[in-house]
Each structure stands twice: as structure tokens, then as C-alpha cells.
Amino acid sequence: MPSTKAYASKSATSPLAPHTINRRDPGLHDVQIEILYCGICHSDLHTARNEWGNTTYPCVPGHEIVGKVTAVGDHVKKFRVGDHAGVGCLVDSCRECDNCRDGLEQYCSNGMVGTYNGMEKDGSGYTYGGYSKSITVHEDFVLHISDKLPLDGAAPLLCAGITTFSPLRHWKVGKGTKVGVLGLGGLGHMGVKLAVAMGAEVTMLSHTASKEKDANRLGAHKFVLTSDTEQVNAVKGYFDFILDTVSADHDYNFYLGLLHTSGVMVCVGAPSSPAVVPAFNLIFGRKSIAGSLIGGLPETQEMLDFCAAHNIVSDIEVIAIKDINESYERMLKGDVRYRFVIDMATL
Amino acid sequence: MPSTKAYASKSATSPLAPHTINRRDPGLHDVQIEILYCGICHSDLHTARNEWGNTTYPCVPGHEIVGKVTAVGDHVKKFRVGDHAGVGCLVDSCRECDNCRDGLEQYCSNGMVGTYNGMEKDGSGYTYGGYSKSITVHEDFVLHISDKLPLDGAAPLLCAGITTFSPLRHWKVGKGTKVGVLGLGGLGHMGVKLAVAMGAEVTMLSHTASKEKDANRLGAHKFVLTSDTEQVNAVKGYFDFILDTVSADHDYNFYLGLLHTSGVMVCVGAPSSPAVVPAFNLIFGRKSIAGSLIGGLPETQEMLDFCAAHNIVSDIEVIAIKDINESYERMLKGDVRYRFVIDMATL
Numbered sequence: 001m002p003s004t005k006a007y008a009s010k011s012a013t014s015p016l017a018p019h020t021i022n023r024r025d026p027g028l029h030d031v032q033i034e035i036l037y038c039g040i041c042h043s044d045l046h047t048a049r050n051e052w053g054n055t056t057y058p059c060v061p062g063h064e065i066v067g068k069v070t071a072v073g074d075h076v077k078k079f080r081v082g083d084h085a086g087v088g089c090l091v092d093s094c095r096e097c098d099n100c101r102d103g104l105e106q107y108c109s110n111g112m113v114g115t116y117n118g119m120e121k122d123g124s125g126y127t128y129g130g131y132s133k134s135i136t137v138h139e140d141f142v143l144h145i146s147d148k149l150p151l152d153g154a155a156p157l158l159c160a161g162i163t164t165f166s167p168l169r170h171w172k173v174g175k176g177t178k179v180g181v182l183g184l185g186g187l188g189h190m191g192v193k194l195a196v197a198m199g200a201e202v203t204m205l206s207h208t209a210s211k212e213k214d215a216n217r218l219g220a221h222k223f224v225l226t227s228d229t230e231q232v233n234a235v236k237g238y239f240d241f242i243l244d245t246v247s248a249d250h251d252y253n254f255y256l257g258l259l260h261t262s263g264v265m266v267c268v269g270a271p272s273s274p275a276v277v278p279a280f281n282l283i284f285g286r287k288s289i290a291g292s293l294i295g296g297l298p299e300t301q302e303m304l305d306f307c308a309a310h311n312i313v314s315d316i317e318v319i320a321i322k323d324i325n326e327s328y329e330r331m332l333k334g335d336v337r338y339r340f341v342i343d344m345a346t347l
Numbered sequence: 348m349p350s351t352k353a354y355a356s357k358s359a360t361s362p363l364a365p366h367t368i369n370r371r372d373p374g375l376h377d378v379q380i381e382i383l384y385c386g387i388c389h390s391d392l393h394t395a396r397n398e399w400g401n402t403t404y405p406c407v408p409g410h411e412i413v414g415k416v417t418a419v420g421d422h423v424k425k426f427r428v429g430d431h432a433g434v435g436c437l438v439d440s441c442r443e444c445d446n447c448r449d450g451l452e453q454y455c456s457n458g459m460v461g462t463y464n465g466m467e468k469d470g471s472g473y474t475y476g477g478y479s480k481s482i483t484v485h486e487d488f489v490l491h492i493s494d495k496l497p498l499d500g501a502a503p504l505l506c507a508g509i510t511t512f513s514p515l516r517h518w519k520v521g522k523g524t525k526v527g528v529l530g531l532g533g534l535g536h537m538g539v540k541l542a543v544a545m546g547a548e549v550t551m552l553s554h555t556a557s558k559e560k561d562a563n564r565l566g567a568h569k570f571v572l573t574s575d576t577e578q579v580n581a582v583k584g585y586f587d588f589i590l591d592t593v594s595a596d597h598d599y600n601f602y603l604g605l606l607h608t609s610g611v612m613v614c615v616g617a618p619s620s621p622a623v624v625p626a627f628n629l630i631f632g633r634k635s636i637a638g639s640l641i642g643g644l645p646e647t648q649e650m651l652d653f654c655a656a657h658n659i660v661s662d663i664e665v666i667a668i669k670d671i672n673e674s675y676e677r678m679l680k681g682d683v684r685y686r687f688v689i690d691m692a693t694l
Contacts, residue, residue: 099608109584275623275624280617286640293631
């Protein structure tokens with residue numbers, strides 16, 4: 001059981017601090033990865049602070065993990081020592097239910113195992129995430145990262161990337177699709193880049209005028225300031241697809257009004273208040289509200305390969321791990337463009 | 348301007364009573380229809396009593412119209428005198444917007460003209476519906492009714508039939524689809540018949556045990572009593588598609604829990620209270636809530652032809668028009684299996 005340096009929170013109110021965890025020795029099917037970079041997702045903060053009420057301490061967050069393979073089990077076929085590899089939001093699932101068989105492990109009927117704060121399938125303990133020097137994961141839950149991609153910028157693809165890629169693919173966004181992206185943060189900026197690369201016409205929807213410049217730089221074709229009635233009226237009934245990345249409370253009906261006939265609004269952010277939607281707002285125009293959760297393993301690999309082919313990574317600010325608590329505070333204020341990534345050499 | 352016998356309400360609180368209206372002489376593209384039967388839709392009652400706040404009086408309801416063609420304009424190509432014909436919920440639209448061009452006239456961007464209580468496109472007045480001896484409609488908004496179908500049972504297909512057919516088709520319900528139908532009324536009983544005919548496995552979801560027998564008779568393969576925890580647990584995560592025909596307030600989350608991964612719940616009933624749905628209930632399982640409004644003209648014809656091919660009509664109780672007000676009261680109590688149809692010979 002190799003002991004491994006990590007950063008952990010020990011209670012809902014403790015700052016993250018140095019900690020030592022034990023990782024298992026690689027089993028026959030395991031891949032051991034030296035973690036080089038780990039992105040910081042808002043879920044890390046929610047979990048570290050027990051905001052979802054289900055955290056087990058000590059808690060080592062981090063599920064946007066990239067690094068180098070340092071050892072493989074005897075039966076591992078897909079990875080070799082030295083490969084660049086990634087681990088996303090899940091490290092195991094039942095592999096037997098129809099969702100797992102369909103490559104939708106994130107919806108495993110028997111419960112997927114989260115990369116952190118998840119109970120191992122064999123009941124041996126809770127999982128520890130990527131704020132650590134290394135991780136050991138069954139090869140089925142490890143992803144290949146192309147050498148073309150810079151590892152630091154690639155880290156957030158493992159959560160922010162797949163969370164936006166999966167609904168764009170599922171609802172067949174492509175050439176000719178008019179896409180609105182709501183919210184320009186870690187998820188939204190990936191949504192813009194990916195939808196543009198898929199050939200869609202992409203409009204950034206924001207209530208902050210100053211974001212227009214950045215939206216354009218990211219590739220958005222249009223920008224609509226949602227506080228400007230004239231601009232909003234011009235896109236009523238316009239969009240085929242709206243990717244809603246906002247986690248703050250907002251009025252879904254406002255955005256449903258911007259959908260064209262048969263349009264779909266997909267929520268990947270989960271505000272604390274529920275959506276309140278009169279059925280008539282769905283009935284007139286055959287509109288849908290849907291949700292989507294990260295992505296399965298095959299689709300995550302597809303996303304990483306797509307990003308390598310299109311030179312897409314996240315816009316990041318690399319930090320030293322000693323600055324993690326300050327980064328959390330800045331993330332809460334939206335002061336990050338658009339993802340913090342921890343350089344694990346600083347641990 | 349031929350004067351035509353009808354039944355009308357003259358205010359929100361007046362019972363429906365005999366009335367005389369003027370219909371236009373058939374124009375070059377018009378079809379004049381002697382109305383033989385007209386179904387009674389709950390919308391008729393809502394409008395007669397101004398429950399949606401937009402009724403113009405006198406109001407002649409009725410948009411499930413079938414009868415015989417008695418005259419055609421010189422340029423009419425699709426109908427001949429003597430043909431069986433039907434008129435549904437709309438009698439005109441702009442014909443120019445992309446929805447109209449796509450055969451989705453019910454979503455006309457410039458506003459479709461309802462068969463009653465609608466303003467004619469030329470501004471000449473409000474439309475009068477099917478509680479009358481005849482109607483004159485542009486041939487583009489008239490449907491063919493196969494001689495194979497009994498006209499009285501066919502009348503409700505023009506609204507209840509197409510309202511349930513359209514979402515089943517749009518979301519590609521067919522062999523292998525596990526369909527739940529929520530609500531066994533005018534819409535729900537058509538939903539069961541149509542989904543069964545499309546080859547789906549159909550389950551009736553009801554909180555009334557006594558409806559099981561009827562559900563079976565209509566062709567449902569399964570029945571789930573939604574007040575029975577054991578029965579409900581057995582279908583958690585089970586359905587690919589739920590057709591929600593209920594207009595009374597209900598908890599959408601309960602039914603979202605019965606959807607399988609990527610499942611869709613489509614609302615065709617509009618309760619007075621909005622849906623209140625936490626985003627997590629959509630995100631976990633990639634679920635959708637959608638709405639759907641009747642159907643366009645091409646799809647309505649497709650539905651009528653499908654019903655003729657599969658010998659599908661509505662289960663009806665034929666009434667004399669003098670009993671219309673009593674029928675409204677019975678409809679409010681759910682005392683109809685499953686649609687009242689007025690025999691216009693009684694007018």
C-alpha cells in the first residue's frame with residue numbers, strides 16, 4: 001500500500017491541508033498514474049465543504065486528473081508505462097447493467113463509483129481524488145490523452161469537457177444547429193469551443209456585457225446580452241438547442257422562449273431551486289427541458305480524441321497546491337478564466 | 348352568406364343554446380362540409396366558459412368535426428362533393444413561416460387560426476366551430492376520412508387522436524419502446540390504442556384500480572396502480588417514454604422517476620400549476636420533460652390513414668345536442684368513456 005502525498009479537507013469547515021493517503025498496489029487490471037495536473041471543479045468545493053450533505057472525511061477532491069502511467073498490472077492491455085493518461089469523474093461501476101453495457105457508466109443502475117467520496121465496489125473504503133501525487137485505477141476507467149494536447153489544459157476536459165460534449169453529441173448538434181450557451185464559466189467556455197468545433201452556429205447568452213469580448217475570442221459567432229430587451233427579442237424562438245451551464249437560480253421560462261419549434265434546453269448545472277415551468281411553455285413549440293450528467297467512458301475517450309483533432313483545451317490558470325483554498329474563494333466569486341488547474345509538482 | 352344553425356354560449360355563464368351563424372360562400376379553394384358529428388373536447392368547455400380569459404362571444408365550440416362535402420370551390424383539387432371529410436383544431440395559418448413550410452401549422456410563427464374563437468387571417472371575424480350544421484374551410488385545412496372508419500368514432504381523432512399520435516411519432520415510439528400512458532380519459536385512451544398499434548409495450552399508469560379492466564380492453568399490456576408502492580417500485584427507471592395526458596395538478600418528479608436513462612415524458616395536458624422539477628431529476632438519467640400541441644395537417648392526415656389501416660377510432664358516447672350542457676357537467680366529473688360526440692342530425 002504505497003503511501004501518497006495529498007491535500008485533504010478534514011471537516012466541512014477545515015481548509016484543505018497536506019495529508020497522506022494509501023493507494024492500493026496495482027492489481028492485474030490496474031493502471032498506476034503519477035498525477036501531473038488536476039483541474040478544480042466546483043463539485044470539489046461542494047464536496048470538501050459537505051454542501052451536498054454526503055461527504056466522508058478526510059476528503060481528497062479532484063476528478064480532472066491527468067498524468068503519466070508509472071506501472072500497469074499484468075493483464076492491462078490498453079496502457080503502457082510512460083503513456084499520458086487521464087481519469088475523470090468515475091473510477092468504477094457495476095459493468096453489468098444495461099447502462100454500463102451501453103457505455104453509459106455514469107448512469108450505472110447499481111451506482112457508479114465517484115473518483116472521490118465514492119465507496120469502492122468491494123466495500124474496502126472511500127475513494128480519494130486527484131489532489132494527490134498518484135492514483136491507481138482499473139484500466140477500463142482510464143483514458144488516453146493524446147501527446148498533442150498540453151496536459152495542464154487537458155485536465156479540465158475530464159469533467160468540464162465531457163459534461164458539455166455529451167449533450168451536444170446526444171442531441172446531434174452540428175452544422176446547421178443554432179446553439180445558445182448560457183453561462184460563461186468552466187463549463188460554458190468548453191461548450192462554446194466544442195459546439196463551434198462541431199460546426200454549429202454558437203451564440204453566447206450572458207447578462208454581463210463585458211463577456212462579449214471573451215465569447216468572441218472563444219469562437220462564439222454571436223453574443224446576446226440577456227438584459228437588453230431588443231437583443232433578446234431578436235432571438236425569440238431562434239435556438240435549436242440551449243446548453244444551460246448555470247448553477248445559480250434562474251428563470252427557465254425566459255430561455256424556453258428563445259427556443260425554436262422542437263428546441264431542447266439541456267441543463268448541466270443544478271441550481272438549488274427547482275425549475276418552475278408551466279406545461280404550456282413546453283406544449284407551444286414542442287419544447288423540451290432535459291438534463292445530462294458528465295459522460296460514459298467511450299464518449300469521454302471520443303471527446304478527448306475530438307479535442308486532440310481540433311486542438312481544444314480548457315482556458316486555465318495554473319496554481320500551486322498551497323494556494324488551493326484561495327482558489328476556492330476566487331472560484332466562488334467567478335474570478336477564474338475559466339478553470340484552475342493544480343500543478344502537482346508543487347505538492 | 349348561408350345562415351347556419353348552431354349552438355353557442357353567449358357569455359361565460361350562459362348555457363349553450365340554439366343560435367344562428369353565417370358561414371361564407373365557398374371561395375375558389377374552399378370546401379363546404381355538412382357536419383354529421385362533432386366530438387366534445389375539454390377545450391370546448393374551457394372556451395365556452397372563458398376559463399382561459401380570451402373568449403369572444405357568441406362562441407360556437409367544436410374542433411373534432413366530421414361530415415360530408417356538399418360543395419367545393421372551382422380550384423379545389425383534393426375533395427369532391429360526397430367525400431367524407433374532417434376538420435380539426437385549426438382552419439388557417441400563415442403558410443409562409445418555416446413551421447408552416449414544415450407542415451407544423453399548429454406552431455405557425457404568425458399564429459394559427461383556431462377552428463373556433465380564432466381571428467380569420469383577413470380580419471373578417473372570429474371563427475365558429477363544429478357545434479353547427481356546416482362549415483366552410485380552405486381545402487389545405489380539410490382532412491380525408493376513410494370510408495372504412497365510422498364517422499362518429501372518427502370525430503375525436505381530429506383532436507384527441509392527433510394530440511397523442513404526434514408525440515408518439517415525433518419521439519419515434521415503436522417496437523421495443525416501453526411506453527407509459529398517464530391518465531385514462533379522452534386523450535389517454537387514444538394514446539393507449541395508438542401506441543399499441545405502433546408496436547410499443549404499453550403500460551397504463553393510473554391511481555384508480557377500477558380502470559385496469561378498461562385499460563386491458565383498450566390493449567394496454569400492463570397496468571400499474573400508482574398508489575401501490577410495490578407496483579411503482581417495480582417500474583422505477585422502466586419507461587422509455589411517458590405520455591402524460593393529465594390536466595389536473597400532479598407531481599412530475601414521481602413520473603420522471605419511472606423513466607429509464609434518456610427517457611422522455613411528454614405533457615399534452617396543461618395543469619393550472621406549473622411543473623416544479625429540480626434539475627438533478629433530469630440530470631441523473633439524462634431525462635427530458637417536453638410538451639406537444641395537437642399536430643400539423645400532413646401528420647393529421649397520416650394519423651387518420653393510420654387509424655383506418657388499424658381500425659382505430661375513439662370509444663364514444665353519442666349525444667343529442669340538446670344534452671350538451673349536461674354532457675359538460677358529466678365531462679367535468681370524468682363520467683364519459685371516453686369522448687362525447689354530438690350527432691348533428693339532432694340539431
